[in-house]
Amino acid sequence: MQRSIQYTSDREYASIEELLERKLDFLLHIEDKIAEANRAHNSAYASTLWKIQIDEERHARMLRDLLV
Incomplete structure (x- = not known):
């Protein structure tokens, strides 16, 4: 039995x-924080933020793909 995903309203x-818009705003915020951490030579914090950024970008791509 196959199941398909269907959107039934514009609200969805x-x-x-x-x-997705909120996710992109958050990514801009993370980029700013990474730049601040790099300027402060706090590589551990920058590395942690970079890992978060990668996960958030992956999630944003999945959301974008849902819109296509």
């Missing part, structure tokens, strides 16, 4: 778009 799309 709007919520994904809103989530």
